[in-house]
Amino acid sequence: MSGRLARFALWLYRWGGVALYPVVGPYLALRVAKGKEDRARRRERYGVASAARPAGPLVWFHAASVGETNALVPLIREVRRRGIAVLLTTGTVTSAKIVAERLGDTVVHQYVPLDVKPAVSRFLEYWHPDLAVVAESEIWPMTILELGARRIPQVLVNGRISDRSFERWKRRPAFADALFENFALVVAQSEGDAERFRALGALPVLVSGNLKVDTDAPPVDRAVLRTYLDQIGERRTWAAISTFEGEEEAVANVHRALRPRTGLLTILVPRHPERADAIEEMLKARGLKVARRTRNDPLTPETDIFLGDTIGEMGLYLRLTELAFVGRSLAGEGGQNPLEPAMLGCAVLSGSNVQNFRDTYQTLVAGGGARIVRDVEMLAKGVHYLLMNDDRRKQMIEAGQESVQEMRGALRATVKGLEPYINPLTVKARLHPRQPG
Template sequence: MSHPLYTLAWWLLAPLAVLRLAWRSHKQPGYLERLGERYGRYRKVTHATRIWIHAVSVGETRAAAILVDALAVRFPGHRILLTHMTPTGRATGVELFGGRVDRAWLPYDLGFATRRFFAHFRPEFGVILETELWPRLLESAAEADVPVFLANARLSERSARRYASFPRLTTWALGNLGGIAAQSQADADRFTALGAPAPEVTGNIKFDLDVPVEMVDRGRAFRERLGDRRVCVVGSTRDGEEALVLDAWAAAAPPADALLVIVPRHPHRFDEVAALATARGFATQRRSADEALAPETRVLIGDSMGEMLAYYAAADVVVMGGSLLDFGSQNLIEACALGKPVVVGPSTHNFEEASKSAIAAGGALRARDAAAAMGEAIALLDDPPRRLAMGEAALAFAQSNRGAVERLAEWIEERLAAARRPVVG
């Protein structure tokens, strides 16, 4: 694919992108808020020296919080511009930062929109978290003399194959980066194979996320309300997983005092998941009802925002959502950091290195499918010594991998002087 074809593809897809936003807004109205920003039209902002950080959704936004703090030490007086692609990511940014940062939608990868973005905000440099490579955006950054770093970068084998299918686009995007700081050596090797110039390994900054005391206290309060129940939390579930979990839970015949807590990743699915549990005959309650847990309740739906860490803190065992079907898993590091044994399913490509390392450390185990995962969870509920040993191993694993955020911030500082390079077109 040539650059003109890429441009043409975006021009043809742009109207469909708006239709897709409109369709998604039926469940999440935030998709249509400030629609002009998707095309580079932004409200007036005060003049300031800015650092731009792009965090596509919730997990990256939480990781951005610790990076913001680390960069603030090295670049005092700079204002942070935080961009997102999803309403949940933007809402998390509001929750974490309030008015401490400026926030905007990242524009579509159309030349006029990306050029407007840089002309409007004029960041001193940019940091893109994980794997968001937009060729035109990066070209516009280079043209505007804005070094952009791909930080906390990960690249699964699947993604590497996809990028390799479009070598010209990939070379174009990678050539306009100021540098790549990879999570692991495997990630760095995959970037190198695609032609990236000398990626470095700084580690995964998600290990440096501190669990807020408020979340630990809230989890303790949850636990007190649950009494002596044994608690399995299935966190950040995706569409299709909840039905599998509920069916597997019923088939495995859990102990009478076991409570299954399902926390859907997307709030627009809370009602749907509650209906799934009720339709299967489970006595079901919802967190939002804020009621005492009834003795007969077997399933609790975690239909609240911003409380995932509290749910994990209240758990005896955590099953990782997004790993039971082919979604690549959600972040198991948070549960490990709370000292909880973790069960992951077969799909973990978003956290492949962390999953493998947690399993090797004895803090997590892998199941072949949802049925096996729920069976493993119940086995752990029935085996307190093994459960506690896994929890201790999970905590030790999480603590032993801290320190990446300082390495990353230092690397960014060092790379700034060397990052200005000719535009690759």
């Protein structure tokens, strides 16, 4: 694609969004009906603010969902420590709850505007941020172009590009260059990600490591944790977390194979809890007794599967075991982040499809904190071996925690990269402090 064609494609994207803007309402209404939008705050998706803009300099952070939100929390706290106001946008109802729990009223939260010109323009005209910081792989053409037109610096932090996304961008190099050249800075998770961003036209690009390593361990309600630990007693447990369709059947097969020999309790946490009803039906059809977190079902000696059908409680589920299989890696594609289980003291098992977290898995496997399994049979053997060999399991746990510790430092590197943009705002904030009230 030539530069002229790329500019034409962006022009079509811009004005196509304007043309489609009047019919966005039914789309949002459908998402509200599915519980994917906050009905009371739906207008925020049109760029209509529901809160007052703080006085003084303002940094706009954007995180798509829960994982990205958690990764940004330490960085946001560092910016707030300097007296700079923060606007944080997210794209999901769940991530909005995480913001309220972890950051409270220290930031202004809004839902991110739809990537169409009327919504983005309205949003930027009202909030007028001094700096925009987006997390991981959030590339929204209209938002990028509108920020560029206003000469608002844009920084991508904790940046990563999956194999599939990179191949798509490579097929449209002029289009990629027209977008990525708008970033004042890209802070990538790994050298491999950095090379990909450079190939797509981003400059300068720094490498920080993964911000998720520098986050706090997922929180837990200690009273709830104690209740479940008491109910579990001496039973052996393992967890299958962030599972995708097809993997729950594999987990059921592993449980049925091992329960007679181990008295096993399996903790199953699907990536999308809205699938819980269908998953429970499948498990019951296989003769398994299911307890669900949303029903506060007790874990009795007869319980086979504890179905973790909530969001934001991974800190609970992982503290109930010392062994975790991380999903989207056997039946799914790309894998899920293994850092939380390693951080919380779990030996980690995963399928081989972990392209999206390749560097993290390479570090954990090399250090001895994680193992890759090829199929369900190998998963069952791995679970059985680690459950029955306490010393080997504990060695893996210690190795995983050592690897996590070695990977720390991304927050410090990211803050250093951002200093040319946030230091002037720090001075401005100190010269003109916000008035209370």
